Structure formats: structure tokens, C-alpha cells
Amino acid sequence: MKKMLLFLAPLFLIFSCQKNKVEKVEKAFYYWKSSDYYSDFNKEKDILTQHDIKKLYVKFFEVDYTDAMGNYPISKTNFSLYSYCNEKSADSLEIIPTVYIKNIVFQKSNESDLDKLADNVTFLINKYANEKLDSLQVSEIQIDCDWTASTKDKYFYFLKKLKPVSQKEISVTLRLYPYKYPEKMGVPPVDKATLMCYNLINPLADQSKNSILDLKELESYMNTGKKYPLHLDIALPVYSWMQLYQNNQFTNVLYDVNDIKPHLKEIKPLWYEVQKDTVINYETYLRVGDKIKYEEITADKINKAISIIKKNMKLDKNITVTLFHLDEKQLNNYTDEEISHFYSDFTK
Structure with a gap:
């Protein structure tokens, strides 16, 4: 009986997994x-x-x-x-x-x-x-x-x-x-x-x-x-998106991350600093020293x-x-x- 239970146990697990698959x-x-x-x-x-x-x-x-x-x-x-x-x-x-x-x-x-x-x-x-x-x-x-x-x-x-x-x-x-x-x-x-x-x-x-x-x-x-x-x-x-912080204040969420990445330097996990003044889509101005959280x-x-x-x-x-x-x-x-x-x- 004990051997039978040992045999059935793995089968039960298999069928349980299959049930929720x-x-x-x-x-x-x-x-x-x-x-x-x-x-x-x-x-x-x-x-x-x-x-x-x-x-x-x-x-x-x-x-x-x-x-x-x-x-x-x-x-x-x-x-x-x-x-x-x-x-x-x-x-x-x-x-x-x-x-x-x-x-x-x-x-x-x-x-x-x-x-x-x-x-x-x-x-x-x-x-x-x-x-x-x-x-x-x-x-x-x-x-x-x-x-x-x-x-x-x-x-x-x-x-x-x-x-x-x-x-x-x-x-x-x-x-x-x-x-x-x-x-x-x-x-x-x-x-x-x-x-x-x-x-x-x-x-x-x-x-x-x-x-x-x-x-x-x-x-x-x-x-x-x-x-x-x-x-x-x-x-x-x-x-993915970037949160822009200017003068340590959150100002905007940016979605064109690939356009922005070349101008960033990582300063700690998730966080970057803008290295060059940049205009994104003719409307968002990034300035040297701005902080960005890149998620x-x-x-x-x-x-x-x-x-x-x-x-x-x-x-x-x-x-x-x-x-x-x-x-x-x-x-x-x-x-x-x-x-x-x-x-x-x-x-x-």
C-alpha cells in the first residue's frame, strides 16, 4: 500500500499541474x-x-x-x-x-x-x-x-x-x-x-x-x-519611460527614450544625468544637470x-x-x- 501511494503521488502532481496549464x-x-x-x-x-x-x-x-x-x-x-x-x-x-x-x-x-x-x-x-x-x-x-x-x-x-x-x-x-x-x-x-x-x-x-x-x-x-x-x-x-526632474522637481514623463539615451550618464541604478542641452520633439528642453529616472x-x-x-x-x-x-x-x-x-x- 505504501509503495502504491508513493507511485500515485507524482502522478497526482502531474495531473494537478496539467489541470491549471x-x-x-x-x-x-x-x-x-x-x-x-x-x-x-x-x-x-x-x-x-x-x-x-x-x-x-x-x-x-x-x-x-x-x-x-x-x-x-x-x-x-x-x-x-x-x-x-x-x-x-x-x-x-x-x-x-x-x-x-x-x-x-x-x-x-x-x-x-x-x-x-x-x-x-x-x-x-x-x-x-x-x-x-x-x-x-x-x-x-x-x-x-x-x-x-x-x-x-x-x-x-x-x-x-x-x-x-x-x-x-x-x-x-x-x-x-x-x-x-x-x-x-x-x-x-x-x-x-x-x-x-x-x-x-x-x-x-x-x-x-x-x-x-x-x-x-x-x-x-x-x-x-x-x-x-x-x-x-x-x-x-x-x-519604457523617463521621468524628468529639473531643479530637483518632477516636470514631465518622456516616452522617446531612444532619442534621449545618448545624452545621459548613469549616476546610480535607474538614475541618469543629462550631459548635453537637448531639445526633444521641439517641445521638451533637457539641460545639462537635469536628472532622469529611466524605467x-x-x-x-x-x-x-x-x-x-x-x-x-x-x-x-x-x-x-x-x-x-x-x-x-x-x-x-x-x-x-x-x-x-x-x-x-x-x-x-
Whole structure:
């Protein structure tokens, strides 16, 4: 009997591992460029073609609040990529309208306001889908919000209203804090969620850590020991940025990191000093002595994050992995092979 138990133990472990193994990954990108952002789309189109990407989570607009205007849409998106890609290929992209709603909207709104917001969000998505995307058939809407414990009830009320009004599948983004503490933060009343495995730390709160992706911080949120009540997809960062400090005061976030790197000298981990007066994009002036915190996301760091996720999370067999975000300059930092592994490594 003892020998039989010893024989069965490794088999049990094998089957346990297989039970939680991801078998299929649907590859996706976020597309987050506002309408005033110029791009020729060549690199972006190549990425979509090379990796057979059929799904884009496109930020249609954001929702903000002021006392004078109430809730109103801002930062509308550049839809030109969709038209460009569909002109160049026979297969169209699946577009999932994504709407970022600032938390202040739920701090300031009552239920009547939120009823109206559900109507207006649905109306504007349909308007863009018809007018800008050739009567695109929308099957899913994703809502992106950094809700808090104090706005949870109003946010969840809005989500419940959006479902019947839109008659679409509703998904949300999920930050790591509400993922780890569902008892405190609640579980959104939606069909599924995308876990955002980045932006773990306030960018200005800790000068010694990479606020986009700190691996120890990520692992501390992952080890919950239980499966989240909703189906979870995964989002990973494929971008880097620089925080500019002038006269020891934070002044700007810079994304054109490759244009800036030649003018920097490392002074300590993550921190650099400008060595030459430089103008970036005709609008940002770097002066000798300015300090820059360079938060870089390398392929190696993403691969380690994937290992942490696989080790600690109980994922479904079929998931979507979405990279944030589709930007030709940022994606120049990765090879095609590296990008391919960001998806395929989940099934290994």
C-alpha cells in the first residue's frame, strides 16, 4: 500500500499541474493613441502581421468630470490604424472598444448620473463604430477604471447598468490590489477581467524601484493561493519611460527614450544625468544637470514576470494575453522572437 501511494503521488502532481496549464493564448494588443498622435503605422502593421494579431483593445475615449460640465468624454482616439490595416489585408481586426473612466466620475456621480453615463458611453461607442470604423460589429466593451473601496458600489452599479443598455459582453481591467483583496475591493459584476501586471507603484513614490514593473512587488500580489472568481486574462507592459526632474522637481514623463539615451550618464541604478542641452520633439528642453529616472522594461524582465504569473496564478485553459501597447517606437526595443515568446511562454 505504501509503495502504491508513493507511485500515485507524482502522478497526482502531474495531473494537478496539467489541470491549471494554459493550452491556448489569444494574442492581443492595447492601442492607446489619441487622435492628435501622428504615426505612419508601418512598424505597427508589421507587428500585427508577423504575430497574426487579430484582436485590439482600442481606447475609444476617456471620461472625466468637472463641476461645470459634469461627466464628459476626452482624449478621443486615432482610428487610422484600423483603416490602414484593413486596406492592407483581407482579414479584419477584432476591435474591442475600451473606455477609461476616471475615479472622480464615481466620486461625484449619483445613480441617476450613472444611468445617463451608461447610455452615453454606449451611444458614443456605437457612433464611433458606425462612423469611423465602417459600421464595426462590437461584441465586447472593456471598462478601465482605478476604482477604490469608497467608489466600488457606484462603479459596480454602473457596470450592472451598462450590460443591458449596451447588450454586449462587458469586461474590465483589474489592478493587482483588488485582485489580491477581493473581500475588501469586491468582484466586478462583469463577464471577465484583464489583470494588469504593471504600474504597480506610484511613479513618484519610490525613487529606488521601477514603478512600471518591479518583480518583487508583482510576486507579493500574486501569491494569493486561490483562484479569482472571474475569468482572468493577462496584460503585460511593452513600454519604457523617463521621468524628468529639473531643479530637483518632477516636470514631465518622456516616452522617446531612444532619442534621449545618448545624452545621459548613469549616476546610480535607474538614475541618469543629462550631459548635453537637448531639445526633444521641439517641445521638451533637457539641460545639462537635469536628472532622469529611466524605467526600462526589457524582454528579460517581461519573461521573469511571466514566470511569476505562471507559478502563482490559477489561469483558465484559454486566455487572452494583451501587450500594452501598440507603439512603433516602443516596440523597436524588442525583436519579433521576443514578442512571440511573450505570448507563447504561457503555454509552456
